Amino acid sequence: MEPRSHAVAENSDAVPGEVERPHECQRRSPGPSADQARLSQRKVHDDRPVGGLSRSTLRCGAAIFALRPVGDAEEGAPRRQVERGLPAHASQGEVADSRCHVRQSGGRRLSRRVQPDDHSSAPLGGSGAGVTRGAAFGPRFVCRLAWPCAPDRHRPARRARRPRSRRSRRTHGARGSCGLFYAVGPGRAPSSEVAHWAMLGYRPDEFPGxxxxxxxxxxxxxxxxxxxxxxxxxxxxxxxxxxxxxxxxxxxxxxxxxxxxxxxxxxxxxxxxxxxxxxxxxxxxxxxxxxxxxxxxxxxxxxxxxxxxxxxxxxxxxxxxxxxxxxxxxxxxxxxxxxxxxxxxxxxxxxxRPRQVPSFRDRHGLSGSFAAESAFLRGLGRCLRLEPIEAKLDLDLVAKRLDGGDSFVYVHDKRVDEAGHTKDPREKQRAIEELDAHLSALPTDRAIVCVTGDHATPASPDVIHSGDPVPLVVSGPGVRADAVTSFGELDCAAGILGHLRGPDLIPVLLNAADRPLFLGSRPTPVDGADGYPDRDLLEPLI
Known part of the structure; x- marks a missing residue:
């Protein structure tokens, strides 16, 4: 029986102990139409310079989540494909190809490229917001989050070179749903730990400090x-x-x-x-x-x-x-x-003070792992009983963990956010370009992928973080593609996901993975549960 899809998220965050500089974008571009199966395997890089970094691009970090949907592919995949108006027997590649063809026949340009200007931003692996969401064909769901990246309020960087593989364009553009993301709320500038706590589905009254x-x-x-x-x-x-x-x-x-x-x-x-x-x-x-x-x-x-x-x-x-x-x-x-x-x-x-809170598995029905360089984020993961992974940003590691049985994987990278706290746009530009090279490794062909940020980290010297929204994109098998063609604040505001807050993120990803908890039922006594529980969390009547 074929496994279904996981969920992964990737993020960049603050360095513990830094008072003045607490640390904390991805573009999406689908590929052209014809010969999709062949193009999805080729990596064709576009090295043309972009005429200026968008605001989000200048404020990003990077984070990744991964989770395993409930059920099997034989039941889930055909249902989703039929819902999308596609043949029930279509393969994952055919689903993507069909969607690309429909989009192209509608006369829309499918390449979701970062189009930096004075108003939009191109977050990639930082404290910006982006989520890639996909249907669950196997027990894999991948969500990549660019955490500490947010839009800048001016255009400090004029040019940035971002290689874009055709595969990345296909995956994140043709299969993506976009929106804007506030970890806490509009105008509120959260610290990294507060933002992460909300993004992982926990309430302020449960926060231990x-x-x-x-x-x-x-x-x-x-x-x-x-x-x-x-x-x-x-x-x-x-x-x-x-x-x-x-x-x-x-x-x-x-x-x-x-x-x-x-x-x-x-x-x-x-x-x-x-x-x-x-x-x-x-x-x-x-x-x-x-x-x-x-x-x-x-x-x-x-x-x-x-x-x-x-x-x-x-x-x-x-x-x-x-x-x-x-x-x-x-x-x-x-x-x-x-x-x-x-x-x-x-x-x-x-x-x-330490508090007793439901584990991530109890609350969301997912067990998995958490990779972060920052000690406080490793501690946050341990408090939620997620298995720690001692590793830097490694998207190949994400795929391995998912293939090894994890139903949820989170990877955090702080380089872009650290660059943002230098208040030097050129440092942020270099960090974004470095992270951009890793995006094609995200397994969006079989997982739910989310790219976003936990907060904005503008180049303005007067703030640590800001309360601006960050772009968010969710992609993966079965995810509905919207009409957004650029990844930035103004562009993503027109996306199908609308405006999301921290507590909305995991439910959106659970839904993409066919794991939402039916709110008319109460199978476990866990406070605030929002995911379909694993079978061993249930107590049968004997």
């Missing part, structure tokens, strides 16, 4: 009895209105000094609360607060060091008053112990 992800991603033991925060050793100077940050440790010169200073501030007890530091890199540490602390406390980190001084920790609720006071006193005690040192202050942010 990034410090927990940082700890878990580095192999630290965590418990719901403790509160965690992210602590950063920084140089600061005293001014009339408080302490102002003046830089950050040098990763080479200050490595040993930072380690010694972190040890000096470890194991401080204040008002019955014990503050323990565990360094992770160049003065960045995870702070564990034990003894009955409350995580609902504000950050002290200035984030924008030229806008305001280091802040006092304040309680968000009355129950957190004791913890906020203790954190303030701990900050002062740390400064006393660091007096005279060049690195003389420790900032706190991302307070959180």
């Amino acid at each position: 990034r410090a927990v992800f940082e700890a878990v991603g580095r192999g630290q033991e965590v418990s719901g009895e403790h509160v965690f925060a992210y602590a950063a050793l920084r140089p600061a100077e005293r001014r009339e209105d408080g302490w102002w940050l003046t830089g950050r440790p040098d990763p080479v010169r200050d490595a040993q000094l930072a380690a010694e200073l972190v040890t000096r501030c470890d194991r401080i007890v204040i008002d019955g609360l014990t503050f323990s530091l565990e360094q992770i890199w160049r003065g960045e540490s995870v702070l564990r607060i034990s003894g009955g602390a409350d995580e609902r406390v504000t950050d002290t980190d200035a984030f924008f060091r030229d806008r305001h001084p280091v802040l006092r920790p304040r309680p968000l609720v009355p129950e957190a008053e004791r913890t906020a006071r203790a954190c303030e006193e701990w900050s002062r005690e740390a400064m006393r112990r660091l007096e005279g040192e060049r690195l003389n202050l420790i900032t706190l942010k991302w307070f959180g």
